[in-house]
Amino acid sequence: MSGSSNVLENLGVKFSNDQDYLEKCIDKAGICILHAPLFHPAMKSVASIRKDLAIKTFFNILGPMVNPSRPQNQVTGVYNLELARIYGYLYQNTATRFTILHSLEGYDEISLTGLTKTVSNTSEAMISAADFGVSRLIANEISGGDSIAESVAIFETILAGKGSAAQNHVVCANAAVAISTVTDCSLLHGFETAMESLLSGKADESLRKLQRLSAE
Numbered sequence: 001m002s003g004s005s006n007v008l009e010n011l012g013v014k015f016s017n018d019q020d021y022l023e024k025c026i027d028k029a030g031i032c033i034l035h036a037p038l039f040h041p042a043m044k045s046v047a048s049i050r051k052d053l054a055i056k057t058f059f060n061i062l063g064p065m066v067n068p069s070r071p072q073n074q075v076t077g078v079y080n081l082e083l084a085r086i087y088g089y090l091y092q093n094t095a096t097r098f099t100i101l102h103s104l105e106g107y108d109e110i111s112l113t114g115l116t117k118t119v120s121n122t123s124e125a126m127i128s129a130a131d132f133g134v135s136r137l138i139a140n141e142i143s144g145g146d147s148i149a150e151s152v153a154i155f156e157t158i159l160a161g162k163g164s165a166a167q168n169h170v171v172c173a174n175a176a177v178a179i180s181t182v183t184d185c186s187l188l189h190g191f192e193t194a195m196e197s198l199l200s201g202k203a204d205e206s207l208r209k210l211q212r213l214s215a216e
Helices: 004-010 019-029 041-045 047-053 058-066 081-092 148-159 165-183 187-200 202-215
Strands: 073-077 097-103 116-120 124-127
Touching: 004 148, 019 202, 058 081, 073 165, 081 097, 081 116, 097 165, 148 165, 148 202, 165 187, 187 202
Parallel strands: 073 097
Antiparallel strands: 097 116, 116 124
């Protein structure tokens, strides 16, 4: 019902392609948002057509491959195994340290509702909730809401450290893969690092800083 850009926009986060502003966000909040339509006008021009078609197209595949920041480390979720293999092949031909994710339940992220296929520079693996030291979830425990307003409320509740165990676990499992990709630590250590950031309020403070910078 809503994407991350809908949630962030509703929270007052400014989308910009101004380099000075983005660098300030990185320096002060530890995060910046690269809103695709601002960096890829051609993608923006086909947005209405994609919406009318209401089916997956080549543009669903292209987006992560044309990240303007050329990140040295990248985690990308895909919606089927074929794409995971294609992305893995393409990223192998770059200097990027990467992890591609596909949940066998059909999600393009770790859901902890079943096994997740990972493809990285060095290996392919199947990971499960046990790799993060937690129990398997059922889908309705991690519903994203039926509207943008509900998604925003869930997002803020989790960042405030008031999310359910299931919500916290699935958020931190995905963060753990990013941390592990960058630092080469174990998934369990990455999970514990993410959980500390979440429950200590550090993650929420990053959002609040981003909101304040957006309002300046």
